Amino acid sequence: MFFHVQKLINEIVPDEPDPAAANALQEGLGGQFGEMRTMMQYLFQSFNFRGKAKPYLDLIQGVGIEEISHVELIATTINRLVDGSPRYQGKAMGDGDGGTPLEIALDGHGKSNIHHWLVASQGAMPVDAAGNPWSGSYVYNSGNLSLDLLYNLMLESTGRLQKCRLYEMTRNKTARSTISYLIVRDHAHENVFAKALESLGVNWNKLLPIPNFDATKFPEVKQLMDKGLHNQQY
């Protein structure tokens, strides 16, 4: 059984609306390596878990539940990027200079997603940054524990890789605050799956972390890692 409190897992930093950043962030929500994928993959792996290796079940399920909160966080972030923000003081979207409101909103140098305005009512959608809807075919659950854990490790690493690219695609603070949080938690989850695989026999030596990229060069990430957030498990 699942429960909820009306509080985000991480605070979102306010900034100007930014339709292009909103569209890029869709990859982290509804993309093949985004939060809906990790959430659904780990939940299905835990619903279908058999046998007595309960610590592994607890581990996969624990991460899966955290991922629902990540879906909530990134969807809410996208929502703010196509709408406005608490301290919004800037150029009003869709006012002035003779354009119709939506003409102006859409004018993101072609990098915004027309569906955000036309279909989704300025909200997040279960699609990736190229507009492909999330698909159930993404979920991997082979029933072989080593393979499932290996895939999950690869999934978190790819998620972190894409989010580091996302960080560099935008300067918007609303976007970057959420991206940074998710980078650090991907790192934590990569470690969790790596250790589980170690208990099954592998010695990672210098292969991990993948990507071998020092994300502390992003100030928001450094701040969270200084607090040890990449080592906490819920």
Added chain:
Amino acid sequence: MFFHVQKLINEIVPDEPDPAAANALQEGLGGQFGEMRTMMQYLFQSFNFRGKAKPYLDLIQGVGIEEISHVELIATTINRLVDGSPRYQGKAMGDGDGGTPLEIALDGHGKSNIHHWLVASQGAMPVDAAGNPWSGSYVYNSGNLSLDLLYNLMLESTGRLQKCRLYEMTRNKTARSTISYLIVRDHAHENVFAKALESLGVNWNKLLPIPNFDATKFPEVKQLMDKGLHNQQY
């Protein structure tokens, strides 16, 4: 933020494995009107909710959270139908009489899903009963409160309609116990959305419930309705 306890929202009655029932139940899990759809639609509607009408947000979100537990319930049920059950005493699947194990498992008069055995390792999948993967294009979130509520009402009614057909497709008690629970909760949710729409001006008179079908003719449903389960909100 989301939380979880390792307890199903409703108990599953044990019975023999039944691959054909498992495949039919996939419609209730990954179908266009199944539990993954209601869960994701209500969660996106709540993540994207704006304005001050907080009681409506609470209502949509409350139902959405319950739907995650429905996904867990029906996925676990399918898992048991393709595996075995606690009190399993019957003909061992895949033993004896000269067939290879999987030849026997697959012999469900062509009504089982080969992916349950070949890909999913005898587990539930995010697909419908015809094998189509769940799609993000199912999620409806127009941003117009009346429309979203009307769609949600229609979604619960269609879910109940399909689950009544599912009930009649199988005699397996494992399948029927979960189907019956979901019928009663669909009924409860239909009522919730109907009342919300009443507060916005409509008078349903004799139109509801849709379908106008007395599900108490199914004994398992009657038992749950006698307990008033169709009137409870979480």
Added chain:
Amino acid sequence: MFFHVQKLINEIVPDEPDPAAANALQEGLGGQFGEMRTMMQYLFQSFNFRGKAKPYLDLIQGVGIEEISHVELIATTINRLVDGSPRYQGKAMGDGDGGTPLEIALDGHGKSNIHHWLVASQGAMPVDAAGNPWSGSYVYNSGNLSLDLLYNLMLESTGRLQKCRLYEMTRNKTARSTISYLIVRDHAHENVFAKALESLGVNWNKLLPIPNFDATKFPEVKQLMDKGLHNQQY
């Protein structure tokens, strides 16, 4: 049996070509709530209609047939927006200033659809504004009359909602003349389905119309409503 006369159901006002408007209008043609959807949904509902409630069959089928003419109207409109118009006097597309013809045609600030030029030969396509092809999975036909009518009402309302957004996305008169006509007819169809549901027991009171938006603030829409076009049935 179906017949055709070579005359559009509404006249298209000439204006300059406009590739960005052409792409936005694709949502109204091949989108999940566009004219191909209403056409196919109502035709399938009428082909599969059973029982003796013939007035409801006539109603659903009548609207469905009108929708074929809407598909013709909006496809022809898109075709003109990517080609030219009868009174076309303006800047020739793809001539002069050193660009290759197609470089210039594509230069719609990234809001045009490259497939309009590369695949469709400057014509309309059965896709939505984000490039997703129309899908048979859109068609809803539950076999329950109340549910089918309720879905159809919701479909027309969502169509009108999206078309009001479309109107505000462009100033092109070719686009706006067709959008306005379709807004008014969506309104008419919403009323038709609302009344059919009233005959089954509901009292809409102040819930309708959805969206509760006075489209007469769009001059082209006002002109058509002044003629009573939103009250006519074919």
Added chain:
Amino acid sequence: MFFHVQKLINEIVPDEPDPAAANALQEGLGGQFGEMRTMMQYLFQSFNFRGKAKPYLDLIQGVGIEEISHVELIATTINRLVDGSPRYQGKAMGDGDGGTPLEIALDGHGKSNIHHWLVASQGAMPVDAAGNPWSGSYVYNSGNLSLDLLYNLMLESTGRLQKCRLYEMTRNKTARSTISYLIVRDHAHENVFAKALESLGVNWNKLLPIPNFDATKFPEVKQLMDKGLHNQQY
């Protein structure tokens, strides 16, 4: 503008219901080479037609309009095959012998489609015989007249090829009466596109018809060809 009369383009011969035949016929309705495809391809080609070669427009559009009536015919046929027929006297589906109604209906040796019963309420669906929804990506409209006509010729020939295979897959008279009619009209349309291409320069000699198969060995087809139905144009 499109019109309709409540009369099928060809009479359907009554016979017993036959869920397996119903599913096979879905290929002729919603398959890649079925009636929805020809209808939509020719309508889009006519909506997007430019230039002065009006006889070719009239030809493509004329065939396209006839195809809407074919969609109506085959959808209605499928509907009858999953329901019953006027003179139905046989074994009631879903009664007697201890099975639940739907258990019996589904018992078509695994060749029926569970969505016909669970989702579509015993009606036709816009999908193919393997359950894939019809897709807008099927529509071909290159803007080059020779290519469009060549594709259309190939489309009709493939349609006729598949329908001859369909004829041999079933003995049901309801199914065969519609299949036979569509075979003959495919033949007629193949001839129409062949002649149009001759006027553009090709000499088919002995290449046509494709497939080079004497469909008059099917008695229902022979009867229609004896009436000259393969030479009529509407």
Added chain:
Amino acid sequence: MFFHVQKLINEIVPDEPDPAAANALQEGLGGQFGEMRTMMQYLFQSFNFRGKAKPYLDLIQGVGIEEISHVELIATTINRLVDGSPRYQGKAMGDGDGGTPLEIALDGHGKSNIHHWLVASQGAMPVDAAGNPWSGSYVYNSGNLSLDLLYNLMLESTGRLQKCRLYEMTRNKTARSTISYLIVRDHAHENVFAKALESLGVNWNKLLPIPNFDATKFPEVKQLMDKGLHNQQY
């Protein structure tokens, strides 16, 4: 540049036709973890390879080229299973006992694929065992060498896992000869990617092979491994 000789990479053992085995084998051809996937994934990884680590390029490309021959082998195998075989002496499909030819061919207890007969003319198709077409979205190419190799290792292991299940689903010798060959080569490729990852730092210890399953209990596999085929690289 690519070349070809008209010789299969492994000989196919003749046996009776078997439509159910043909459909199951489609997973190994067009499934998410089948031969088209490995072929395309490795080819794209090699086409997009950058930098100076040429031995890794050679390795990935070498395996990718072998995979084209695997696609050829399994497609040809499926083709024979729906047609006949060199020494075919058995019950003629589609003759005698009063059924139409296709009625008999289709009678595979609902486990055959109607598209093999109706669309593909008794040939292999680029789809999986549940009828889903192969999708470009399967291809993984992150640009990070460690991640790409890790994914490839996981892909080969999953392929071997599924093929071991496939082996147990059928007794047909035509099917089993090809399945056994592919199991052994998956094993070889798993080793290749494992060693490449070792050179980047990991020590697999007892984690590999995954699945930890002794495939030599399948006689055809044992025969090939006795010849050392799982250790050869092309």
Added chain:
Amino acid sequence: MFFHVQKLINEIVPDEPDPAAANALQEGLGGQFGEMRTMMQYLFQSFNFRGKAKPYLDLIQGVGIEEISHVELIATTINRLVDGSPRYQGKAMGDGDGGTPLEIALDGHGKSNIHHWLVASQGAMPVDAAGNPWSGSYVYNSGNLSLDLLYNLMLESTGRLQKCRLYEMTRNKTARSTISYLIVRDHAHENVFAKALESLGVNWNKLLPIPNFDATKFPEVKQLMDKGLHNQQY
């Protein structure tokens, strides 16, 4: 069995990177009428070939094998267009003027594909220019030789038509060198299939080539045709 040498089938001319051209070229790689399609269609037709008409098998297979080299060529070309080129001297992408690297890379007036940067690591992807993944449903293999050849002829002609449009969409020399080569080889393949159909009875007279467009007005194409490349067969 397939083999490979590390040499492209045609040399790629170096020029500046060009993300917009890279995205347009995706149509020629992963589009419905691109190189992956011709490659897979001809390979499946040859794997499924039956009967004794070996010269036709050799012809279809020969073209199919060449198409693998075309896939390699166009994928490599796209890869260079999103990365750099040997003689690259120009404005460094992603440096200077205050933008983050990816902000600058993405600034292609909305005509670039965000997945090239975020998902594919600046590499080619198996998708079309509108972002749709390549689909196995594209492959046509009816089993009727005349139909398969006719479809192949139409496929090559459509490919050439689209590539002529592609040529005019860009001035980039890297893109144009590959496009020109593919135009000439499409022409050669159109001729091959046309002659094969002549041997089956048709006389093309003045219908071919389609499109009836003199591609020698493109200088790079003229150069290749002067060498007779449109008449060579491998």
